[in-house]
Amino acid sequence: MRATPLTSIASLAAVALLATGCGQGLLGGGDGGDTAKTNEPIVLGMLIPQSGSEAAIGPYMSNAAQLAVDEINAKGGVLGRKLELKTADDACDAQSAAAGANKLVTEGVDVSVGGYCSGATLPTLPIFGKANIPMIIPAANSQELVDQKLKHVFLINGTGTQQAAAAEKWMTKQGAKSVALMHDNTSYSKDIALRTQALLDAPGGADTALIEAVTPKESDYSANITNVLAKKPDFVYWTGYFQEGGLIARQLRQAGYKGSIMVGDGSVSPKLVEIAGPEAAEGVYATMTQTPDTLEGAEGWIEAYKKKFGTEPGPYSNQAYDAVRLAAEAVGKAGGTDGAKVIAALEAIDGFQMFSGPLKFTPEHTLSNGGFQILVVKDGKITLQDSLK
């Protein structure tokens, strides 16, 4: 290319201006507004980790969501319109999440049904908010999402507060006296630990022996465990993920700890048992929302999922499934995809059946009932111990 600079810049400018005619540019004008959309599909957007440290979670959620979309479409869709699911990767990272959210907005999403990592979900709130898109967040549940009191944000996973309440209830029921809380210093895990501590601090029942933070992704937690055991607790509650949870359970037992161990919902995975080893994992409790495994009457659903995707559903599959169904319900009630109307419809919902039970949102747009229950590792399998009802 031997053009002079001036001509090449001029031609670039010309190309650019021509391209604006295509409609996406600044001079392209709006895209016709909602009126033209009556026969187009209703687009649901799902932001989930498809790469990065939490990449394994993504398919569980998007598959289940797709399952719900297909089921609803098979019954004729909503308001005569089909549902369509679009996913974007947030890589569990704020910047990727912002780009992904903007991508979904650009693709004309009507309702957002994604959000797994709290840290990555936070920056997407204003992006969807500005575009007047309601968000039904299936998994992310940190308190910061609630604290902003945003009108367009609804959480259908149990919150840290609710999980802490379930944990405290079970500890008291087990007659725990002195509880050690361990977290991995991520927002999700620390939040549950601090909220549990607040509940335990109330007079009566068990007391908090200490809160111990560990560095995630390490192998040796003996130093932390020495700290914990120095306080002689009779109950240890780990609120982080299964990778460390398995190691901690194992190393606690190796260090001679005889009391109870309980883990949070992030640790509920067969890998926990594998990492800890069957002996150390035996009898470990877990606080967990209802899963297909523990839900009576969900067998058919699991079958459908397996038939379609060839794998078992996993963490947050059921919440993602419910998020899509809830979105369809709200759009149907609102009579269209107008953001404000859908939000009003969501707020008005009462008794919609979900895995976690009949739905009614609190004024903060969280579940009135978290649906947490207690699981236990029995013969190497995670089974229901107590539904706490």
Add this chain to the structure above:
Amino acid sequence: MTTLLSVSDLRLSFGGLLAIDGLTFSVNEAEVVSVIGPNGAGKTSAFNCVTGFYRPTAGQIMLRGRSLRGLRPSAVAALGVARTFQNLRLFGELSVLDNVRAGAHLWLRQNVLDALLHTPRYRRSERECTEQAHHWLDFVGLRGDRYGEARHLPYGEQRRVEIARALARRPDLLLLDEPAAGLNHGEKTELLDLIRRIQALGVAIVLIEHDMGLVMEVSERVVVLNFGKEIADGRPEDVRRDPAVIEAYLGSDTHA
């Protein structure tokens, strides 16, 4: 004649090894003094002590009555001392001109804001800096490409650039560490001329050199080192006849 640099009772040891053992000499303004001696006699170590690259174990180094001991090399340079290195130390990937501009670092008056805003002062100082760089390259008689990378120049030319860089510092004292090493006969003659012209600018020169012809030709005084000790200090013709010097050189020759 006023004394410019005086070194007295300089000692330097590395671990147990005594590299310089009580060196005393002085250099007057605009004087050419050579430091000679067999390999490993401590000549370059003495240079490094004067220019702040080594910390002497004991002794005094005074430049116009100011002690140089304990100063870092750049502070020594700021007091008017410039040097070349035994093994060429050009900024190889930078242009020849930039190499010489390094000499202007100390006297160039511009600050960060000037550079960011391209103030008239910035333009003026950059202009002056480039002019000076060209001037000193002309002065040393560089024939090669001034805009290309310094490492692409032939060896002899690189030597010239290094001297031009030191001169751009506008020093009062110039330390040349074996400037004739690797030069051919014609280049040595030019070097001789160059040293005289530098001296004519009023710059004192201390020269480490193995080429005795060159040393005898340009030096006003010669200091002879052997095993870190000073064995002679005087006019070239006197030193040449000094039995201790002859012994040192013959002795070292027989061992070599």
Add this chain to the structure above:
Amino acid sequence: MTGVPDTTPEGAPEDTVRSTAADTAESTDGSATAGVARAAAPNEATGETANEAPGPARKTAEVRRRGAGRPPTRASRLLQNRWAGLAGLLLALLAPFVDATPYALSVMTSAAIFVMLAAGLNIVVGYCGLLDLGYVAFFAVGAYTSGVLATRLDLPLVATVPVVIVVTVVAGVVIGAPTLRLRSDYLAIVTLGFGEIIRITANNLDVTGGPSGIYGIPGLAGSPVAFYYLTVVVVALAVLGAARLGRSRIGRAWRFVREDEDAAEAMGVHTYRVKLAAYIAGAVWGGLAGVLFAAHLSAISPGSFTFLQSALVLMAVVLGGMGSVPGVVIGAIVISILPEILRDLADYRFFLFGVLLIAVMLLRPQGLWPARSKEVP
């Protein structure tokens, strides 16, 4: 790069060469007299003598005429770099006319911020030759300082900028002062350690919002388009500033240090201070990029400031060409846009980056768009 004018002296109109040579003389190391000498150089053959300089400059011109017979590509090269910059800026300014969807704007804004980071790291690594593996620490310091001040004290984000500058300068000194005396490879690990310390500290403190960070940070402009333009202008100024610093006294000193610390010291360059200056400049650039980042995302958390981020910025600098401003800008754009285009390959991204780092170092250490080694007189 298509679209970057690839001019040759033959191709450029004569009058363009002449007029630009006069008004861009300041943008190179060359001076007005050098410019004149250039005009008088034999191959230029303009026949104009009006610009002939008097006295010594004239003489030097003649000497060079004798010695350095180089083809006069410099005027066109100069054009090329300046025009490349302007063309890049124009491209950035026009891009929203092609695609102004929220997604495109978000990606382009992120890319612009990343360019600023790379320009800052280029000062440290490219100019000064100091390997900084924890550069993201300054990015974090800038983002957190503005975010905390804006949300806790209800300040507009612009008002936090002076504080951010002060804090990042302090951070640069605190991190640089103890470490810059070390050998270069120790420095690499120590900066990595500092990067981790900053991130973990942000994660542990309450004032920084702990692990979930800060949310609800006000923006800097009303609409995404306006913010994009603001970012482009700020980043363009930052890139220009870094380039200008690189061509000044301090910038040359950085290169002297990179090439040979001892020789630089011998010429009176206080290498420690000069390195610290590079560090501080890098810190300020990174910190200001952090402010843009906070405004862009409205929420920041420790997860955005991991070692991976530092490595990505380094990758951009190395890939583009260490020490080369246009190279680094292109490197940064490639590194930040590529994952968006190749979202499906996200899992292989870092593997490819690693292989690419090795390949670049083995096969093309000067990068995609190398720094000029030959000087434009």
Add this chain to the structure above:
Amino acid sequence: MTQLIWNGLFVGSFYALVALGYSMVYGIIKLLNFAHGDLYMLGAFAGFAILGAVGGVSSSMALPVLLAVLVVTMAVTGLAGVALERIAYRPLRRAPRLSLLITAVGASFALEYGMRAAAGADPRVYPLRLGGSSLEVAGARLTLAQLVLVGVAVVLMIGLNLLVTRTREGRAMRAIALDPTTSSLMGIDVNAVISRTFFIGSALAGAAGVMAGAYYGKIDFLMGFLIGLKAFTAAVIGGIGNIPGTMLGGLVLGLLESFGTFWLGGEWRDVFAFGVLILFLTVRPTGLLGERVTERV
């Protein structure tokens, strides 16, 4: 108290094993092999693959099988280290140090994310584990497996020290560390010795990887990153390039972390470790046992 000391020594012996490779490579070619921690990860995965190929093993045979796997893995990671040096480092031996460091960072990424592409992001669990009962010694609780691992580490380290101080090979290494040019003039095959150094250093890291896999059970593609940094810290504390110093540095760092966690809380442990690194580099860059280099200003 004794528990803290034992925890520190146990973790420290892992640090020491990994740090030795760092230290040897640095000592001989002044390269900070940033990818060294990833050879530890590679070792863990190699051991995992070998165990998977061997199939089920009864628990009574666990120890001998693991020792055999350890030896094979050491050979595998050793060769990987040699290959790494040949491909990525040797062509750049005369290049500026910055290029070499950047290459090392690239190698680290390629190994980590290459393993991720090959084995997935999810952690893997060793099929064979060193469990065993625990016993109490002077108030510290330790398991037999821990004793075995520390024993293996000590044997490896003593062997290495003998190799370097007593053999021809070791003399050649030390000679190259002092002056590669002269060494090659003296007839030492510099390339071969450097290759062997990489082999030994990488094999030690690989051994540590298998031991970690067998003891802790969980392995993942990023497990080498942090321990690489810690091992570097250990090497600096002890005196990089100095073998007994590096071993000491590993143990000291393990103890510091153990006590640091106790005093400051787990969330500050890494800040504490890196703080110690920076402190050492500022105050005593030669480490505890490193000899002082000639002072140049």
